[in-house]
Amino acid sequence: MGEIEDIYEDLDTDVSLDEFEEAVDSKVEQMGGLADEETAAMLIAHELDDGEVNGVVDIEPEMDEVKFLGKVTSVGEVREFERDGEDEQDGRVVNVDVADETGSVRVSLWDEQAVAATDELEAGQVLRIKGRPKSGYNGVEVSVDEMEIDADEEIDVQVQDEYTVEDLSLGISDVNLVGEVLAAEDVRTFDRDDGSEGKVSNLVLGDETGRVRITLWDDQADTATEFDAGEVVEVVDGYVRERDGSLELHVGDQGAIEEVDADVAYEPTATPIDTLEMDDTADIAGVIRSADPKRTFDRDDGSEGQVRNIRLQDDSGDIRVALWGEKADLDLGPGDEVAFVDADVQDGWQDDIEASAGWGTTVIPLADGTATGAGGSTGDSSESDGSDTTGLSAFGGDDSNDGGDEHSENGTASSTNGSTAADGEEVEFTGVVVQAQNPVILDDGEETMSVDTNADVTLGQEVTVRGELRDGRLTADELN
Numbered sequence: 261m262g263e264i265e266d267i268y269e270d271l272d273t274d275v276s277l278d279e280f281e282e283a284v285d286s287k288v289e290q291m292g293g294l295a296d297e298e299t300a301a302m303l304i305a306h307e308l309d310d311g312e313v314n315g316v317v318d319i320e321p322e323m324d325e326v327k328f329l330g331k332v333t334s335v336g337e338v339r340e341f342e343r344d345g346e347d348e349q350d351g352r353v354v355n356v357d358v359a360d361e362t363g364s365v366r367v368s369l370w371d372e373q374a375v376a377a378t379d380e381l382e383a384g385q386v387l388r389i390k391g392r393p394k395s396g397y398n399g400v401e402v403s404v405d406e407m408e409i410d411a412d413e414e415i416d417v418q419v420q421d422e423y424t425v426e427d428l429s430l431g432i433s434d435v436n437l438v439g440e441v442l443a444a445e446d447v448r449t450f451d452r453d454d455g456s457e458g459k460v461s462n463l464v465l466g467d468e469t470g471r472v473r474i475t476l477w478d479d480q481a482d483t484a485t486e487f488d489a490g491e492v493v494e495v496v497d498g499y500v501r502e503r504d505g506s507l508e509l510h511v512g513d514q515g516a517i518e519e520v521d522a523d524v525a526y527e528p529t530a531t532p533i534d535t536l537e538m539d540d541t542a543d544i545a546g547v548i549r550s551a552d553p554k555r556t557f558d559r560d561d562g563s564e565g566q567v568r569n570i571r572l573q574d575d576s577g578d579i580r581v582a583l584w585g586e587k588a589d590l591d592l593g594p595g596d597e598v599a600f601v602d603a604d605v606q607d608g609w610q611d612d613i614e615a616s617a618g619w620g621t622t623v624i625p626l627a628d629g630t631a632t633g634a635g636g637s638t639g640d641s642s643e644s645d646g647s648d649t650t651g652l653s654a655f656g657g658d659d660s661n662d663g664g665d666e667h668s669e670n671g672t673a674s675s676t677n678g679s680t681a682a683d684g685e686e687v688e689f690t691g692v693v694v695q696a697q698n699p700v701i702l703d704d705g706e707e708t709m710s711v712d713t714n715a716d717v718t719l720g721q722e723v724t725v726r727g728e729l730r731d732g733r734l735t736a737d738e739l740n
Contacts, residue, residue: 267301315362319402321395326402330358330365331415332385334434334497336514338374354378355401357433357499358387359417364433364499367391367402383434386413426469428507433499435509439465439472440526441487442601443622446586463487463517464601464622465495465509466526471601473622474498475510476517483517489624494520504620506602534577536605538613544581545599545626546574547719549694549703554588572598572615573694575719580614587617594703595692595722597626683730690724693717699733700725715739 268280280301287300313319313328336355343351354374356367367389369377381387388410391402418427423437442464450458461484463474474495476484487493497515501508511517530545554568568588572581581600583590592598600615601622608614617623689709691702696717699710702725711725713736727737 263298264301267298316358316360316365317362319365319393319400321393321400323393325390325405326393327388327390328360329410329413329415330360330367330387330389331417331419332381332383332387333357333359333364333417333419333432334383335377335381338378356381356387358389359432360415361417361430363430363502365400365402366396366433367404367407369404369407373404373407380409383419386410386415388413424469425465425467425472428472428500428509430500430502430507433497435495435498435500437465437467437472437495437498437509438492438520438522438524439467439495440524441489441491441493442466442471442526443489443624444484444487447481447484461485463493464624465493467524468527471526473506473508474517475501475508477510477512479513480511480515480517487519491519492522492524493517494522530574530599532576533572533574533579536579536613536615538605538607540605541602542605542615543599543601544572544574544579544603544615546572546578546597547692547694548592548594548596548598549573549578551593572600573719575696580608582614582616583623584616584618587621587623590623592623592625594694597719599624599626685729686726687729687734688724688726689734690722693719693721693723695719709734711736711739713739 264281264284265277268277284297284300288295288297313326316328316330319326319328334357336357338352338354341351341353343349352371352374354369354377356369356377357364358367359365386409388408389402389404390406391404393400393402395401417432418429419432420427421436423432423435425437425439428435428437444464445462447459447461450460452458459478459481461476461481463476463484465472465474495509495511495515495517498509498511499515501510529543531540531542533544533546536542536544549571551571552569554566556564556566559565566585566588568583570581570583570592571578581603583592600617601624603615603617603621605613605615689702689704689711691704691709693700694703694708695701696719698714699712700715700717702709702711702723709725710733711727712733713725715736717723717739723739725734725736725739727735729735
């Protein structure tokens with residue numbers, strides 16, 4: 261095989277070898293003997309490679325022209341529009357979503373191509389595309405100049421009618437997914453480069469296979485406020501994007517999200533607090549032992565920020581959690597059971613590590629008894645409360661309260677007498693269990709009480725204890 265053939269073999273092109281050799285001869289003649297055949301072959305190869313990209317992710321709107329392969333994930337409907345000028349015929353356009361292993365992109369076919377696309381294209385086909393990139397409403401789009409179906413190429417991108425969370429991968433669109441609402445966030449506004457105002461909001465959905473953040477844009481953004489945790493919804497015509505290394509499912513003007521009657525439940529697990537390490541991003545769950553007041557501070561750019569610290573405890577230990585921004589305003593207090601999804605573990609101010617709940621963290625209140633497990637890990641181990649589940653067992657789980665009195669209307673415990681009583685006095689104290697090992701620790705929202713008892717209690721349970729107070733610790737004669 262000669263040098264020209266070697267150069268040709270390295271090309272990824274639909275130009276035949278004969279056509280390539282003719283182009284080389286023309287290039288030699290054109291350059292008047294300034295280049296030999298090998299040099300001319302390399303110049304032609306460079307021209308043919310111009311615009312080739314390694315994957316969809318490499319397509320940029322600044323490029324003059326791109327050539328790439330993509331698998332069809334959805335074919336839109338043909339839309340007609342009026343062109344400027346009296347003699348101009350109405351135009352037609354259809355949008356086709358294509359993807360490869362690196363990402364997805366929307367391509368636009370015009371006029372005769374648009375009509376042919378609706379008859380010939382279907383999801384799952386692989387296309388060889390040449391076109392001009394531009395900035396579109398939902399990111400980069402490509403206006404197609406040439407396109408053909410390539411039946412010999414294969415691209416590993418799933419195309420299906422219904423997806424679960426574990427099915428999602430970068431580069432797919434037209435996604436229909438049913439999931440349970442785990443959390444909803446407020447609508448936020450932002451200014452676009454063209455001066456218009458956009459809106460965005462987020463939901464977190466879960467199913468039996470995992471969870472995913474849903475990003476809702478513009479007209480869809482307000483729908484996030486319509487759903488409560490525990491409701492089951494369906495995302496229609498979503499598309500997968502990546503942010504900070506995690507997949508998100510986006511819903512734009514072409515998509516929708518609506519409540520459905522379906523049996524879907526998220527079954528998560530939480531990382532035990534005592535196993536957390538620096539730089540982890542983890543799901544943690546437990547009972548709030550204490551909550552500090554909110555603090556405000558000035559950022560370097562002159563804006564004002566806010567933060568609030570709480571202490572979260574599960575059956576393996578406890579950790580300080582910093583709630584930043586709007587999360588500092590959440591109505592959370594001692595005795596509340598809560599999960600923090602995607603919390604960042606980092607250096608703490610006083611502790612070795614602390615968890616940070618910023619914009620990327622989802623805060624999910626839990627039903628009583630959901631965050632199972634008891635107390636800290638200090639001291640001798642004793643009999644547990646009978647549960648062998650560590651951390652978060654399920655969202656919206658069993659809210660029974662074995663042996664507990666009725667909760668007060670505001671959800672916090674009240675106490676009669678308490679730590680102000682003198683040694684030797686009979687004391688009655690009502691509070692929420694924040695440590696279930698002996699000594700049991702109760703918290704009524706204002707103070708804590710250590711209780712010597714062998715009774716089986718569960719983290720988050722509200723109990724009333726009566727007994728004699730000695731050295732600030734209550735020896736329980738009666739607990740219910």
